[in-house]
Amino acid sequence: xxxxxxxxxxxxxxxxxxxxxxxxxxxxxxxxxxxxxxxxxxxxxxxxxxxxxxxxxxxxxxxxxxxxxxxxxxxxxxxxxxxxxxxxxxxxxxxxxxxxxxxxxxxxxxxxxxxxxxxxxxxxxxxxxxxxxxxxxxxxxxxxxxxxxxxxxxxxxxxxxxxxxxxxxxxxxxxxxxx
Numbered sequence: 001x002x003x004x005x006x007x008x009x010x011x012x013x014x015x016x017x018x019x020x021x022x023x024x025x026x027x028x029x030x031x032x033x034x035x036x037x038x039x040x041x042x043x044x045x046x047x048x049x050x051x052x053x054x055x056x057x058x059x060x061x062x063x064x065x066x067x068x069x070x071x072x073x074x075x076x077x078x079x080x081x082x083x084x085x086x087x088x089x090x091x092x093x094x095x096x097x098x099x100x101x102x103x104x105x106x107x108x109x110x111x112x113x114x115x116x117x118x119x120x121x122x123x124x125x126x127x128x129x130x131x132x133x134x135x136x137x138x139x140x141x142x143x144x145x146x147x148x149x150x151x152x153x154x155x156x157x158x159x160x161x162x163x164x165x166x167x168x169x170x171x172x173x174x175x176x177x178x179x
Contacts, residue, residue, distance in 0.1 A: 001061055002041035012042050014057045027069070037094055038070030043086075044079045053091055076147070080133035087136040095137060098148035099176045100155060102162045104130050134179050146176040 004011050004022040013019060027033065040061055043049045052058055064070045074094035077083050086092045104126055137144055154160040155167045 001038055001064070002043075002057070014048075014052060014055075016056045016060050019057065019060060023064070034069050034071065036071045037074045038064055038072070039094075039096060040073070040075040040092070043075060043077050043082055046079070046082055046085060049077075049082045049085060053086070053089060058091075074145075080127070080129040083133045084129070084136045087133075087140050087142050090140070092142060094143045094145060096145045096147055097133070099144065099146045099179050100149050100151045100172055101167075101175050102151050102155060103127075103148070104179075106162075144179065146179075149173055149176045 001019050001023050002012060002014060004013055004018050006018075011018075023038075027035070038061060040052060040057070043052055061070070061073055065073055072093045073091070074096060075083070075086050075092045076096035077086070078098050080097075083095050083097055087095070106127065134144075136142075149172045150156055150167075150169065154162075155172055156169065158164060158166045161167065
């Protein structure tokens with residue numbers, strides 16, 4: 001809930017009417033009257049998250065749940081800070097989050113798109129914000145669905161891995177499962 005196709009282009013939006021039209025279209029295309037998990041889509045900024053949780057966007061999501069159109073509320077984010085906030089506000093039952101060892105061990109302020117090579121990586125141990133996010137999910141019994149387990153494929157090649165060695169898909173998936 002929050003991604004639309006406008007003029008053949010992906011657009012992230014919090015406009016309630018656009019979100020409603022896109023989500024209702026999805027249900028129609030899938031030939032279903034409900035989905036198990038309705039995701040508040042791609043919220044990476046804490047101020048935006050606060051606006052989403054305190055406004056008509058959240059009201060739309062909650063109305064879908066009250067009607068049984070969605071059974072559970074989730075959220076997708078690349079920001080551990082946003083994820084932790086959503087969990088602590090009891091706003092979600094599931095998170096879609098990027099989980100891999102490279103992201104977990106870089107400073108919290110890094111740009112996800114900038115992860116390129118071991119020469120560029122600055123590992124300082126496990127990022128505290130991400131660790132707190134995982135702990136908050138565990139405390140609140142909020143599940144995590146993994147995205148970017150291979151860091152966009154970069155972890156699978158020694159040339160692009162920030163570790164200077166290729167990880168196998170099994171290694172990446174094992175890592176994600178341990179979180």
